[in-house]
Amino acid sequence: MNELSGVPSLLHSKFGTRSMGLKLIVICFLALLMLIPALLVEALIQDRKGREADVMKQVSQDVGGRQTFLGPILAIPYSTPADLPNEPAKHGMYLVFPKQASATVKTTTEERRRSLFRVPVFRADLKLDSTFDLTGVPAALSSMNLDWSRAEILVGVSDARGALADATLVTGGKTFTLTPAESAPRLLLGNDQQSRERLTLFGAHVPNLAAPNAQFSVSSMLHFSGAQRIAVLAWGKTTQVTEQGDWPSPGFDGGFLPVSRTVTGSGFTATWSVPFIARGVRAEGAADSMTGLNATAMGVSFVEVASPYQSVNRSLKYVPLFLGLVFLAYFIFEVTTGKRIHPAQYILVGMAQIIFYLLLLSFAERMGFDLGFLIAGIASVGLLSANAGWVLASRRQGFRALAIFSLLYLLIYLLLRLEDNALLVGALASFAAVTAAMYFTRDLDWYGSLPEPAAPPVRK
Numbered sequence: 001m002n003e004l005s006g007v008p009s010l011l012h013s014k015f016g017t018r019s020m021g022l023k024l025i026v027i028c029f030l031a032l033l034m035l036i037p038a039l040l041v042e043a044l045i046q047d048r049k050g051r052e053a054d055v056m057k058q059v060s061q062d063v064g065g066r067q068t069f070l071g072p073i074l075a076i077p078y079s080t081p082a083d084l085p086n087e088p089a090k091h092g093m094y095l096v097f098p099k100q101a102s103a104t105v106k107t108t109t110e111e112r113r114r115s116l117f118r119v120p121v122f123r124a125d126l127k128l129d130s131t132f133d134l135t136g137v138p139a140a141l142s143s144m145n146l147d148w149s150r151a152e153i154l155v156g157v158s159d160a161r162g163a164l165a166d167a168t169l170v171t172g173g174k175t176f177t178l179t180p181a182e183s184a185p186r187l188l189l190g191n192d193q194q195s196r197e198r199l200t201l202f203g204a205h206v207p208n209l210a211a212p213n214a215q216f217s218v219s220s221m222l223h224f225s226g227a228q229r230i231a232v233l234a235w236g237k238t239t240q241v242t243e244q245g246d247w248p249s250p251g252f253d254g255g256f257l258p259v260s261r262t263v264t265g266s267g268f269t270a271t272w273s274v275p276f277i278a279r280g281v282r283a284e285g286a287a288d289s290m291t292g293l294n295a296t297a298m299g300v301s302f303v304e305v306a307s308p309y310q311s312v313n314r315s316l317k318y319v320p321l322f323l324g325l326v327f328l329a330y331f332i333f334e335v336t337t338g339k340r341i342h343p344a345q346y347i348l349v350g351m352a353q354i355i356f357y358l359l360l361l362s363f364a365e366r367m368g369f370d371l372g373f374l375i376a377g378i379a380s381v382g383l384l385s386a387n388a389g390w391v392l393a394s395r396r397q398g399f400r401a402l403a404i405f406s407l408l409y410l411l412i413y414l415l416l417r418l419e420d421n422a423l424l425v426g427a428l429a430s431f432a433a434v435t436a437a438m439y440f441t442r443d444l445d446w447y448g449s450l451p452e453p454a455a456p457p458v459r460k
Contacts, residue, residue: 020335026343027331031323034350038319041357045316048361049309052117059112059119060227064162067226068297070187070199071101071128071235072169072218074210075154075287077147077183078138093184093287094146096137098130101236107245109302112227116365120247120302123164124230126222128155134214137284151210154181155220156199156233164223169204171218178202178220184287189294197294229253231299237276237283239296244269247302254299272298308364308372315373315416316357321426322412323350325433326384329404332440339392349384356380377409 060066074096079089104127111118138144153169155178167178181203189197209216231254232241246267252258256278258270274296276283281293327346334341356376363372384405389398411429418425 023334024331027327027346028324030343030346030350031320031327034323034347034354035319037351037354038316038357041354041361042313042316044358045309045313045361048365052309055114055117056119056228059114059121061161063112063121064159064224064226066158066229066231067124067162067224068156068158068197068199068231068233068294068299069103069126069128069222069224070154070156070201070233070293071098071103071239072130072153072155072220073097073235074132074134074151075181075184075201075203076138076151076210078144078286079147080143080145094138094144094284095287095290096132096134096284097281098236099133100129100131100238101234102129102240103127103232103242105230105232105241105243107230107243107247107300109245109247118304119227120304121225121227122230122245122247122302123225124223126220126224126232128220128222128232129217130219130236131217132215134210134212137212139284148211150183150205152181152183152203152205153210153218154184154201154203155222156187156201157222157224158197158199159226160200160202162225164225167202167223168221169206169218170221171206171209171216176204176206178204187287187290189291228303229299229301231297233293234274234279234281234296234298235293237279239272239274239279241272241274241298242269243271243300245300245302247300249303251301251303252299253301254297255295256298258298268300270300274298308361308369311369311416312357312361312364315360315412318412318415318426319357321430322408323353325408325430326350326353326405328433328437329401329408330388332437333388333392333397333401335441337392337394337397341391345387345391349387352380352383352387373413377413381405381409 076094076096077091078094079091082089105124107122107124109120109122112121113119138146153171155167155169157163169176169178179202181201183203184201187199187201189199206218230243232243234256244267248263248265248267250263250268250270252261252270256272256274259273261270262268279296281290281296326349330341330346330349333339356379359376359379360369360372363375366372381402385398385402388401389395392398411425415426
């Protein structure tokens with residue numbers, strides 16, 4: 001019993017009433033504790049991103065949404081004999097893709113605003129050319145009976161609500177207006193639920209054009225609106241696509257990337273070339289066998305250079321480093337000045353840093369990430385520096401904190417902008433901070449407490 005009663009006195013003599021070693025452990029624990037409200041801020045960002053997605057969906061429904069286009073192809077109704085005498089004949093649609101296909105797409109964009117959110121919408125003028133060679137058609141099944149009299153030239157679009165004018169087809173010097181396809185009003189693309197896409201087909205019967213071994217060319221003119229993305233499928237055995245637009249930050253995606261591109265502050269120009277060997281889809285066949293055509297999309301996404309939610313979310317990844325360095329700076333102030341800082345004051349400092357992210361999010365939504373970071377950073381650095389002057393009762397220490405915290409916030413901003421070198425810069429900065437902490441605490445008695453000041457400090 002006497003041995004146990006001596007333990008408190010042993011701890012008291014070993015660590016002191018306010019051991020700086022124990023104090024540092026408490027500060028590290030508080031820094032980790034501050035990650036909990038940081039997670040709540042991250043949840044708030046996800047909620048705002050969800051609202052942004054809802055607004056984009058609403059605006060997209062008004063203008064046509066993400067648009068995918070299919071150039072002129074030939075659709076021929078067919079029938080095949082039944083396998084058994086009592087069964088009916090099988091019917092379907094036989095698709096023939098052109099030998100050569102080319103597209104010229106011109107887009108003009110604008111941003112539609114709803115509340116705090118912006119959605120890029122576009123107007124597109126498309127000229128789609130196809131050159132057909134029907135020699136040897138059909139090549140898939142010799143038992144097929146093609147009804148050439150009902151053949152149609154078809155074009156497809158993912159959302160017909162974006163039509164700004166009637167679609168037309170030009171061939172042989174004559175112009176035809178496209179109407180909903182009679183033989184195949186829909187074409188389902190994609191082999192799985194995630195990549196599945198349904199195209200609405202429009203067609204025109206061109207008398208005496210589609211016939212066995214015939215060769216002819218057609219052009220289609222489309223005028224559509226949409227939002228966020230436009231794509232053209234590689235509908236020919238060999239397909240060439242050229243797209244021009246005024247959006248300064250396009251994203252190129254889909255099954256094929258441009259072979260050449262030029263992006264400036266006033267717009268972009270991109271060119272695609274897809275040979276038959278790369279397309280991966282047969283030149284002709286039954287419509288239900290062409291589901292892989294969606295993998296040939298050549299797309300352009302109209303994206304923001306840097307989404308404020310994406311940038312703020314990235315900045316949250318550095319919360320442990322951010323909190324740790326600020327707490328470490330306050331601890332060094334405490335060691336070098338001999339002025340004690342209560343753990344409750346560390347909690348207030350941590351809450352100020354969490355509120356910085358709320359300020360950053362609210363300002364970034366309205367004026368962009370860079371300006372939002374500048375305003376939120378100035379406010380937070382000013383508060384943290386003033387707090388250091390108040391706690392340490394010294395204007396000199398307040399200005400010292402101002403310089404240190406200004407460099408720290410600048411470091412965080414650089415980490416967000418460097419991207420490829422962020423890890424290297426962050427690691428070097430952390431190493432330098434720990435080195436500085438080791439240096440300034442080299443003479444500290446970690447088992448004992450700070451010496452009591454001889455007299456109340458005088459403000460300088």
